[in-house]
Amino acid sequence: DDPRFNAGCRVRTRSAFEVELTVALRDYRARRLVIAGHHPLQSWGERGGAFTATAHLTPAPVLGSAWVFARQAGLVPQHASHPLVHAYAELLLAEAERTGSYVFVSGHDESQQSLKLGRQLQLVSGTTARGATPVATPDEGDFAASSPGWVEVSLDPKGEGQARWLGPAGELLFARPLPPVPTAVTAPPEADGERPTAAAAPFSKKPVWQLPGAVRFFVGSFYSEAFALKLPYEVLELAAEQGGLTPYKIGGGAQTNTLRVRDPDGGDWAIRSTTKDPSRTLPRPFHRITLANRMLDHGFTATHPEGALAIPALASAIGLLHPRPRLMFLPDQPALGPYRDFIADEVVLIEQRPDEPKTGALPEHLGGAARFRDYEQLAEKLRERPDRHRVDADAMLRARLLDVLVGDWDRHEGQWRFAVTTETDGRRLYTPIPVDRDQAFSNFDGVGLMVARVLDGRTRSLQPYTADYGPLSWLVYNGRHVDAALLGSLSRAQWLAAAALVQSALTDAVIDEAFSTWHPETYALHGARIAAALKARRDRLPEVAAEYYALLSATVDVVGSERADRFDLWFEAQGRVRVTVRPGRGGAPWFDRLFEPGETSEVRLYALGGDDVLAVHGAPLRGLTLRFVGGPGDDTVTAAA
Numbered sequence: 001d002d003p004r005f006n007a008g009c010r011v012r013t014r015s016a017f018e019v020e021l022t023v024a025l026r027d028y029r030a031r032r033l034v035i036a037g038h039h040p041l042q043s044w045g046e047r048g049g050a051f052t053a054t055a056h057l058t059p060a061p062v063l064g065s066a067w068v069f070a071r072q073a074g075l076v077p078q079h080a081s082h083p084l085v086h087a088y089a090e091l092l093l094a095e096a097e098r099t100g101s102y103v104f105v106s107g108h109d110e111s112q113q114s115l116k117l118g119r120q121l122q123l124v125s126g127t128t129a130r131g132a133t134p135v136a137t138p139d140e141g142d143f144a145a146s147s148p149g150w151v152e153v154s155l156d157p158k159g160e161g162q163a164r165w166l167g168p169a170g171e172l173l174f175a176r177p178l179p180p181v182p183t184a185v186t187a188p189p190e191a192d193g194e195r196p197t198a199a200a201a202p203f204s205k206k207p208v209w210q211l212p213g214a215v216r217f218f219v220g221s222f223y224s225e226a227f228a229l230k231l232p233y234e235v236l237e238l239a240a241e242q243g244g245l246t247p248y249k250i251g252g253g254a255q256t257n258t259l260r261v262r263d264p265d266g267g268d269w270a271i272r273s274t275t276k277d278p279s280r281t282l283p284r285p286f287h288r289i290t291l292a293n294r295m296l297d298h299g300f301t302a303t304h305p306e307g308a309l310a311i312p313a314l315a316s317a318i319g320l321l322h323p324r325p326r327l328m329f330l331p332d333q334p335a336l337g338p339y340r341d342f343i344a345d346e347v348v349l350i351e352q353r354p355d356e357p358k359t360g361a362l363p364e365h366l367g368g369a370a371r372f373r374d375y376e377q378l379a380e381k382l383r384e385r386p387d388r389h390r391v392d393a394d395a396m397l398r399a400r401l402l403d404v405l406v407g408d409w410d411r412h413e414g415q416w417r418f419a420v421t422t423e424t425d426g427r428r429l430y431t432p433i434p435v436d437r438d439q440a441f442s443n444f445d446g447v448g449l450m451v452a453r454v455l456d457g458r459t460r461s462l463q464p465y466t467a468d469y470g471p472l473s474w475l476v477y478n479g480r481h482v483d484a485a486l487l488g489s490l491s492r493a494q495w496l497a498a499a500a501l502v503q504s505a506l507t508d509a510v511i512d513e514a515f516s517t518w519h520p521e522t523y524a525l526h527g528a529r530i531a532a533a534l535k536a537r538r539d540r541l542p543e544v545a546a547e548y549y550a551l552l553s554a555t556v557d558v559v560g561s562e563r564a565d566r567f568d569l570w571f572e573a574q575g576r577v578r579v580t581v582r583p584g585r586g587g588a589p590w591f592d593r594l595f596e597p598g599e600t601s602e603v604r605l606y607a608l609g610g611d612d613v614l615a616v617h618g619a620p621l622r623g624l625t626l627r628f629v630g631g632p633g634d635d636t637v638t639a640a641a
Helices: 014-027 063-072 083-099 213-219 224-228 290-300 307-317 334-339 375-384 393-406 447-455 477-486 492-505 508-515 520-539 541-553
Strands: 034-036 103-106 112-117 120-125 143-145 150-155 161-166 172-177 198-202 230-234 246-251 258-262 268-273 326-330 346-352 371-374 389-391 416-422 428-434 555-559 565-571 577-583 591-595 602-606 613-617 625-629 636-640
Touching: 014 083, 014 246, 083 120, 103 150, 112 161, 112 172, 120 150, 120 161, 143 172, 198 326, 198 346, 213 447, 224 520, 246 334, 307 393, 307 508, 371 375, 375 389, 375 416, 375 428, 375 477, 389 393, 393 428, 393 477, 393 492, 393 520, 393 541, 477 555, 492 520, 492 541, 508 520, 520 541, 555 591, 577 602
Parallel strands: 034 103, 103 120, 389 428, 555 602, 565 613, 602 625, 613 636
Antiparallel strands: 112 120, 112 143, 150 161, 161 172, 198 230, 230 326, 246 258, 258 268, 268 346, 326 346, 371 416, 416 428, 565 577, 577 591
């Protein structure tokens, strides 16, 4: 195997392929998308499992039957029953049925076929020159011919068209129109008062599993009672909201349906269903098991249905940029266009995304900046020119302290956006915007999870929300890479100052105001307990911030840039070590931190591209391990005077 085969390709695993496939299907849902792949989703030919009597006699009786049974049992690669081929076809068909109607074109089977699979159309043409293999009798409306030939797909500029199967001499074997391309429908104007402005609905479209008390004691109560409440919501009319919202693509993650829409200024909005689909999370074939789906459905109720609504007031109080989500009821309406069967007649969360509009500026709570970057784009800028690009580390620290206050454990790299502004010296400043607050105040209680946290490290981030923070290392575990990259320059004094600021800003009045955004019925169930727990956590914040700092400071990575850098190590009194990093050509340091021997046991200096220099000042002392990892350039280590 050539190790360079996947060089430059971001899709190197099956899970990455599934993500890219899902994104492509969603992005092109309202356009003609033709998906070409070697293996068909289903087939009336032998490789699809449809064997004729002739197959049992070839190459000889008994032997032919054994070969047929081996292929039907999934023992032979390249056949539909093989686990990998079956999983591939099942994934494509399930995701396609979930998101739209597409045309799949395949070869593999040496025959000519047309199959209607739900809303999907499968075209097969697997041989042009040599003899074809036998096919079974297709279902009514399908086509299968044991003949050489080819299929022609003709499309007009709008994507409409037909498929024609032609035989060896060009004779027409079969023809059928392609499924129509979904088109947007302009909503007709409606008279005042014609549609209701409010509607009552449960938070989830699916029935919520209300378990007996003894069962809840083991599997957890979570917030299932809140999910089952039928509450009033303002109706979301796309034609009227924000001057008119126009759907343009599907977004979101694996569990929820999300519709992306634009306002007249080009501002980007997300409308996310509050109903989650467990079958997208469960591995195949477990996604078919009803009990597994029901259990995971119950697990989703560990996230509070209105938790995200309390975050804006808390974020504003401590000076953080933030989205402002709202819960609304989205009825079926012509303005949804081709997405009417994707998301409608349900409670949704709508919020403006931190992306630059075509005209005008974003509201101040999103920074009002002209440009925004995600975490990966920021990381790339920091690798290229850290002297020209810097993160607002103080704001980042306040954001992470808010995360631990509200128990938001899932703050991985994809949960951040950054507003980009230009400072007076020309440098670019990146101010963090935490997004996707689904896990705020999540409550993973129950004896079963308590036992699981002891036995399986993967579940230890799933903690109940109480006055006690629980194991801090697991609360911040999913954000460990973000913390290491963006908080490594801050001192203990800066951490404690930030904790004191957050603690003083989040007064009882601010916290009570934050929970006033909840429905009274929801607050009556859990609000008072959650607010009391938040106030207790606030009171302990300086102590927890010190623990958080100690956790991150035990081992610190200092990463250089892709250009030439100069690392300076200054060994000072009492075992302290100061580390600075500046451009190799000179200038002010872009990293400067004094490490204390009682706080840090190891510092790792990573030189990336360029010819880097490590200059050592003074005599190294015991107690603090320093590692210098060179890059591909001509790096040198010197003892400076």
